[in-house]
Amino acid sequence: MTTKQFLSLEWKQFRRSSFFEKGLAIKILMILAALYFAGLAILGGIGVFFIFKKALPDQDPFVLINNYMIYWVLGDLALRYFMQQLPVMNIKPMLLLPLKRQSIIQFLLLKTSFSFFNILPLLFFIPMSIVLMVQGYAPLMVLIWFVSILAFSFSINFLNFIVNKDSKAFYLVIAFLATFIGLQYFDVFDITPYTGVFFYSFYDLGYTVIFPLVLVAFFFKANYRLLRKNFYVDGAVQAKKEKFKNYNLEFLNRFGTLSTFLKNDVKMITRNARPKQVLLMSFLFLFYGLIFFTQDMYREMPAVLAFAAIFVTGGFLITFGQLVPSWDSEYYKLMMSQNISYRKYLESKWLLMVIGCAVSFILSTPYIYLGWDIYVMIAAGASFNIGLNSFITLYGGALNRVPMELNQKAKAFSNTQGFNPTQLLISLPKILGPMLIFYVPYKLINFNAGIIALTLSGVLGLIFKSFFLNLIEKVYQKTKYKTLAAFSEKK
Amino acid sequence: MENIIQVKNLSKSYKSDKVLDIEALDIPKGQSFGLVGNNGAGKTTFFSLLLDLIQPTTGQVENKGVIVSLSEEWKPYTSSFIDESFLIGYLTAEEYFYFIGDLRNTSKAEVDELLAEFADFFHGEILNQKKYLRDLSKGNQKKAGIVAALIGNPEVVILDEPFANLDPTTQIRLKKIIKDLSAQKHVTVLVSSHDLMHVTEVCERVVVLDKGEIVKDIHTSEATLKELELYFER
Numbered sequence: 124m125t126t127k128q129f130l131s132l133e134w135k136q137f138r139r140s141s142f143f144e145k146g147l148a149i150k151i152l153m154i155l156a157a158l159y160f161a162g163l164a165i166l167g168g169i170g171v172f173f174i175f176k177k178a179l180p181d182q183d184p185f186v187l188i189n190n191y192m193i194y195w196v197l198g199d200l201a202l203r204y205f206m207q208q209l210p211v212m213n214i215k216p217m218l219l220l221p222l223k224r225q226s227i228i229q230f231l232l233l234k235t236s237f238s239f240f241n242i243l244p245l246l247f248f249i250p251m252s253i254v255l256m257v258q259g260y261a262p263l264m265v266l267i268w269f270v271s272i273l274a275f276s277f278s279i280n281f282l283n284f285i286v287n288k289d290s291k292a293f294y295l296v297i298a299f300l301a302t303f304i305g306l307q308y309f310d311v312f313d314i315t316p317y318t319g320v321f322f323y324s325f326y327d328l329g330y331t332v333i334f335p336l337v338l339v340a341f342f343f344k345a346n347y348r349l350l351r352k353n354f355y356v357d358g359a360v361q362a363k364k365e366k367f368k369n370y371n372l373e374f375l376n377r378f379g380t381l382s383t384f385l386k387n388d389v390k391m392i393t394r395n396a397r398p399k400q401v402l403l404m405s406f407l408f409l410f411y412g413l414i415f416f417t418q419d420m421y422r423e424m425p426a427v428l429a430f431a432a433i434f435v436t437g438g439f440l441i442t443f444g445q446l447v448p449s450w451d452s453e454y455y456k457l458m459m460s461q462n463i464s465y466r467k468y469l470e471s472k473w474l475l476m477v478i479g480c481a482v483s484f485i486l487s488t489p490y491i492y493l494g495w496d497i498y499v500m501i502a503a504g505a506s507f508n509i510g511l512n513s514f515i516t517l518y519g520g521a522l523n524r525v526p527m528e529l530n531q532k533a534k535a536f537s538n539t540q541g542f543n544p545t546q547l548l549i550s551l552p553k554i555l556g557p558m559l560i561f562y563v564p565y566k567l568i569n570f571n572a573g574i575i576a577l578t579l580s581g582v583l584g585l586i587f588k589s590f591f592l593n594l595i596e597k598v599y600q601k602t603k604y605k606t607l608a609a610f611s612e613k614k
Numbered sequence: 615m616e617n618i619i620q621v622k623n624l625s626k627s628y629k630s631d632k633v634l635d636i637e638a639l640d641i642p643k644g645q646s647f648g649l650v651g652n653n654g655a656g657k658t659t660f661f662s663l664l665l666d667l668i669q670p671t672t673g674q675v676e677n678k679g680v681i682v683s684l685s686e687e688w689k690p691y692t693s694s695f696i697d698e699s700f701l702i703g704y705l706t707a708e709e710y711f712y713f714i715g716d717l718r719n720t721s722k723a724e725v726d727e728l729l730a731e732f733a734d735f736f737h738g739e740i741l742n743q744k745k746y747l748r749d750l751s752k753g754n755q756k757k758a759g760i761v762a763a764l765i766g767n768p769e770v771v772i773l774d775e776p777f778a779n780l781d782p783t784t785q786i787r788l789k790k791i792i793k794d795l796s797a798q799k800h801v802t803v804l805v806s807s808h809d810l811m812h813v814t815e816v817c818e819r820v821v822v823l824d825k826g827e828i829v830k831d832i833h834t835s836e837a838t839l840k841e842l843e844l845y846f847e848r
Contacts, residue, residue: 395704456700
């Protein structure tokens with residue numbers, strides 16, 4: 124296979140991906156979002172130098188940036204581990220063709236280089252390097268520094284591959300990182316100044332560029348060897364088989380007839396890649412409030428705080444709930460022909476969302492540290508989430524008919540699942556609703572009135588629970604055939 | 615014998631393309647019913663209509679007096695295995711059986727009792743494997759799906775292509791299971807297959823579908839296999 128053929132295959136895969144089969148409006152939105160992130164990276168690249176310069180005028184901003192580079196390396200590794208999809212599966216058809224293994228593996232590794240995660244650093248570090256040159260840093264040395272960083276980025280790319288495929292490597296990396304973080308945390312040994320010097324040396328000395336170049340070559344070679352050795356359908360080409368895990372879920376029996384579904388959902392979440400990702404996302408949502416609650420600017424705008432409060436406890440509820448029938452898409456036909464009533468199915472999903480919300484609320488207790496008013500707001504937000512948001516999200520889910528591959532990680536930023544105009548429309552009340560419910564009484568009476576209104580909205584939702592569930596059930600009934608047809612479509 | 619499945623004027627079209635058109639078809643209670651036909655003849659479409667997985671363009675299916683597209687009352691006594699999308703990939707076989715048991719108000723002990731009867735059929739490759747269903751081979755997945763369809767004493771069992779992907783030993787065992795179901799437990803079994811030999815051996819009645827229409831409706835006898843072979847040789 125020539126490089127040309129390979130590139131043409133890649134191009135076809137890109138052109139024919141589900142993204143291009145979306146409606147025009149969505150395409151425009153997606154392109155805008157991509158531009159937004161690209162713009163953010165470029166602006167960040169330009170701005171980072173000046174931010175450091177302004178923050179600490181008496182130090183060399185470039186030295187400071189290098190001190191922080193280690194965090195970029197760690198963050199990038201973590202992000203890639205959770206988000207980057209490995210392209211391994213796609214080469215299965217090529218195993219049978221008269222191609223040299225060597226060239227397939229090389230193409231495969233080359234292919235990982237086109238990942239979004241390799242392009243993003245480019246968007247950040249190119250503008251930054253240009254700024255450095257303009258600011259009077261030696262252009263040639265900046266170039267060497269840039270090459271070193273690029274080599275690091277690719278090293279991480281290949282390391283991630285190994286870590287994903289080889290559990291020994293995974294534990295090695297984890298142990299390494301844990302030691303490093305532990306030593307730092309307990310003030311035994313702080314490695315960051317050394318890494319700062321190390322990163323700076325690419326600029327300062329130049330010849331240390333050898334190190335990242337050797338590193339990238341080493342990881343490439345290691346990857347190559349790993350793949351070469353396991354290049355069989357039962358080796359590296361195969362999707363990872365997970366070890367069977369079992370837990371005692373008997374405590375869920377207290378939910379009576381709903382427990383059957385609850386137990387199943389817990390297994391679904393813990394045994395599949397995609398829902399695990401959602402779980403991680405909802406955990407990150409817990410910290411969302413920190414962005415808003417710690418800044419004085421927002422303290423004056425309680426409506427924005429109400430918005431943030433919703434997300435602190437609503438992470439799981441929203442990210443899980445908006446894909447509700449899709450979670451069961453792989454076996455939806457079974458669900459529809461088995462002895463199951465829609466009502467119970469929906470109620471169990473609702474209960475799961477409520478449990479998720481309650482757990483998030485308990486985990487959000489440290490927010491008390493930022494002030495009781497904030498904690499009260501989070502509590503009111505939780506009430507809204509449980510009483511109203513849960514139903515709005517379930518309703519939105521009914522309109523979402525995207526089949527999902529449970530055990531595949533979502534592709535970062537090319538993930539268009541559950542992203543359609545109706546979903547956007549349905550997310551408006553989720554976001555604007557609580558702000559409005561809070562803001563109007565707040566403006567007319569006072570802060571406490573706003574809190575009470577938000578809390579009451581949730582209680583009201585709970586009172587009308589069966590009404591809402593009936594409503595959603597009807598939508599599900601009405602769209603049953605459409606949903607079934609959509610779910611059985613091959614992607 | 616009273617009819618348990620009654621099909622009236624049933625048709626299914628996609629745009630102008632008619633894929634199924636059955637004027638009338640009655641299946642008596644306890645009959646083992648075989649459906650044969652080439653690819654695209656409408657076998658799976660017919661089963662999907664029986665299970666209300668697709669909407670009929672015209673007509674209706676009655677299952678024990680219940681019109682399947684209007685009420686869900688048929689679900690408690692009807693069970694089926696159409697394809698792998700009826701399996702929950704992230705469960706082990708046992709977990710899957712117990713899940714189905716829960717849905718069909720069958721206790722763990724009763725499920726275990728049923729599974730014990732099928733120890734032969736499983737050939738030691740399904741239970742206690744500590745493997746998720748998605749990691750089992752196609753044939754073993756099929757075995758799990760078929761047995762799951764027998765949980766909870768259903769009165770109507772629908773199996774699409776149950777013999778495909780099974781090894782010879784299992785095929786023979788499955789034939790016995792299906793015969794026993796209809797002969798001893800008076801369960802109505804609906805089976806589709808590409809294998810004329812299996813169908814004629816197992817089913818009291820064989821219906822041939824071609825381009826969505828019933829072209830033959832035979833009560834099986836010694837001559838049936840020959841007749842079918844002649845028909846398909848055309």
